[in-house]
Amino acid sequence: MPDTTCHMSMSLDGFVAGPDQSRENPLGKRGLELHGWHIGDPRANDADRTATEWLMRPRGAYIMGRNMYGPIRGExxxxxxxxxGPEPPYHAPVFVLTHYAHDPIQMEGGTTFYFVTDGFDAAYAAALDAADGKGVDIAGGAATVRQALKAGVIDELTLDIAPVLLGSGERMFEGNGSFGFEPVEVLHSPLATHIRYRRIS
Structure with a gap:
């Protein structure tokens, strides 16, 4: 069975997004600083390009939280x-965790957003079914990854640790008492240390 993966950029002090996320700052204030390795910083090197290939490899389905999907709260x-934009990079079904029902939204390029109101386990079951054996990715944000870690479904976890201190924001490992992964590959650049972990069986 193909792996369930998760790939997240993180600051040295453990934040995957900065504070005050909004339409103007979707990753929170200074959150974009975590992503220079794959969004055009001229210092990017072969390690960053390899990590970008890891990030962009096709998956059969994705799960994300509503905060990652957009800035709208409540109804x-x-x-x-x-x-x-009109053609998201997923090209596969994306299951969005939310407390508010919404009809599916079909986009160009094969992405359809489905809105799941009955929790992570239901979203994960739907994603596994939709993936048709091609693997599921936990796309973020922090709260959704925490739920996936708690459920024990992530087989491969990649962290891109940027040499940035955000001071506050969204922590991915908040409330998780144990890690349960071992490093299997490490790549370095001036912009990030890319660590690929596998779940300890």
Whole structure:
């Protein structure tokens, strides 16, 4: 069975997004500083390009939280189809965790957003079914990854640790008492240390 994966950028002090996420700052204040390794910083090297290949490899389905999907909170009171424009990079079903029901949104390039209101386990079961054996990725954000870690479903976890201190924001490992992974590959660049972990069986 193909792996369930998760790939997240993180600051040295453990934040995967900065504070005060908004339409203007979808990754929170200074959150974009965690992602220079794959969004065009001229200092990016072969390690960053390899890690970008890890990040962008096709998967059969994805799971993300509502905060990652967009800035709207509460009831769906605005027409919103995600941050990514008419053709999101997923090209597969994406299951969005939310407390508020919404009809599916079909986008160009094969991405359809499905909105799941009955919790992570239901979203994961739906994603496994939709992936048709091609693997599931836990796309983020922090709260969704925490739920996946608690459920023990992640087989491969990649962290891109940027030499940045955010001071506050969203922590991915908040409340998780044990790690349960071992490093199997490490790549370095001036912009990030890319560590690929496998779950300890």
């Amino acid at each position: 769906w009171d605005a027409d919103w189809t995600g941050w990514w």
